[in-house]
Amino acid sequence: MSAGQLLKQANRLKREGRLNEAITLYHQAIEINPNFAWTYYELGDALVKQDKFDTAVAYLQKAVELKCDFHFAYQELANVFQKQEKLDEAIRYYNLSLENQQTSHTISQTLISDKVYFDKVKSYQNSYETIVENGKWIDHPFYVSIETFSSCNAACNFCPYPSLERQGTKMSENLFEKIVNELSSREGYALPLINLSRVNEPFLDKRIFDFINFVNSKLPKTKIQYFTNASVLDDKKLEKLLSTKNTNFLKISFNDYRPKEYEEVMRIPFDRTYRNVKHIHDRKLAGDVNFSVRLGRVGDGTTADNDFLKWAKKVFPLFEAVVTPRFDWIGKVKVPVFPILGIVGCFQWFELHFLSNGKEAFCCIDSDGVNGRGDANYQNVFDIYNHPYRKSLRLQKISRKDVGVCSKCSALA
Structure with a gap:
């Protein structure tokens, strides 16, 4: 041989x-x-x-x-x-x-300076091993995201949205209610977290507050999260959001404090977004915002990453500021990949993600659902979650480097 x-x-x-x-x-x-x-x-x-x-x-x-x-x-x-x-x-x-x-991509000091990144990897892995050993989420998801409307007013150069085929697709009210009703149907199970956004701008959906209220009625113990660019989260919508229940986290994709660079990256007006973000901060300062707000930048490995953190801390001290690495969205976006360090599992195996067309995405960066194993239009959400392959990933401590589609992913999400 x-x-x-x-x-x-x-x-x-x-x-x-x-x-x-x-x-x-x-x-x-x-x-x-x-x-x-x-x-x-x-x-x-x-x-x-x-x-x-x-x-x-x-x-x-x-x-x-x-x-x-x-x-x-x-x-x-x-x-x-x-x-x-x-x-x-x-x-x-x-x-x-x-x-x-x-690649000319350099390690962002905000990600790896003073071994901070390694500490994050170690902490992430410890938490992952704990959730596997606990066994509580083997049959029931810890986290669910639902994209109600595939629409975004931004066109970020690090995001797959501009090339999505499902742009403009709205999840029907019946399908949304089906998913939420099924999540509420298991006796003794309460979904901890739901995110009403994915590869979209959630506050472009005129039905979003009706959906929030429906979640509150069916899943009263479930905390709600939103990922937004905040450019359409004006005073009126913020007031509506503050009147709803169970919001625990708002992540704002801001990406640059310099107007010219911001508009080159996001393709939306800087001044409008800045005004909305400042208003949210003012309301938090007044004690009206009782949930966490995170101001985020998708890093490029330059000194601008650290500059963004310093600016955010100075201008919006009540918000958490973070810089995350760029991802290639499983080959959908041409950016240098920031490879994972260490033998690390993934929390995504304990989550469910639904696109506006009802398809299940394998994880948070499976932008078009090609790696998913189910479809909420035809299947119960728990049957999708407990697909034999998906479940096998939750039954053992395994490194993502041994899971084909996960092997190059660096997301600590």
Whole structure:
């Protein structure tokens, strides 16, 4: 058997979880061809799965010795060192991974300065492991998002909305009520969180406050969240929002404090948005806004990320300000990918996301639902949530790097 055939067979065994058998074949392949970098990489990956980190490092370093632009191996080395809490080494190899993706994207200081990003990854993984061990959300979702109207007045250069085929699609009132009624139908279960937005601007939907009131009536214990650019959240709509119940979080996609740059990114007027955001802050200062407000920027890795945080803290001190990395929305947007560091699971496996056409999206960045497993038009929401494949992800601690569609995702959401 050739080295290539052995490698192929070993990879299959590794995917099946038969790690010892796979490792034996990797060694045999190396004996036949000791100069093929991918074999050392795959062997190192198998050893990582067995928590044999020191041995894995040796083989991964051999891989980059043979193939100096092997960014997958650099990233795996960063993962291992992050797992071992050797953060200086993790950062070094992470930078090498980025350099060898041939991208000009630099690490945003707001994301990784002083090892903050690594701490976030570690905290996220600890929380993920806790929710798996708890078992409470195996059969019932922790979080649900519903896109009631696929419409947005912005055209952000990091967002897939401009290319969505379902633009203008409204979820029918009957379908919305069906989803909410089903979520309220399980005795002893109360959905903790619902988000009435997805790849859209929720406050463009004239029915949004009727939908909010319906959620309040059927899911009285459920907290409601909204993601908005705030450009249409004027005084009148804010007043209506403040009169509803159970809002606990409003995230405003602001993206730049400089008018020219803001309008280049968002394609909507800066002054109108700024006025609305200032009014929300004034109402919070007056004690009228009793929910959290987050002002967000999708970072580009430049000093503007830190400048945005400083500006937001100064101008809107009652809001939380955050910078998040850019995502490629599973290949829908051409941006440099900020790869995940560490062996990390995902909270999205404990959530449900519905598009305006009723299709289920696999996760928050599955913008058109091509990776979803269900359709609320024809299926009960709990049947969708408990699809065998989806449920299998919740029954074990698993790294997203072993889940095809999740393997390159860096979202800590």
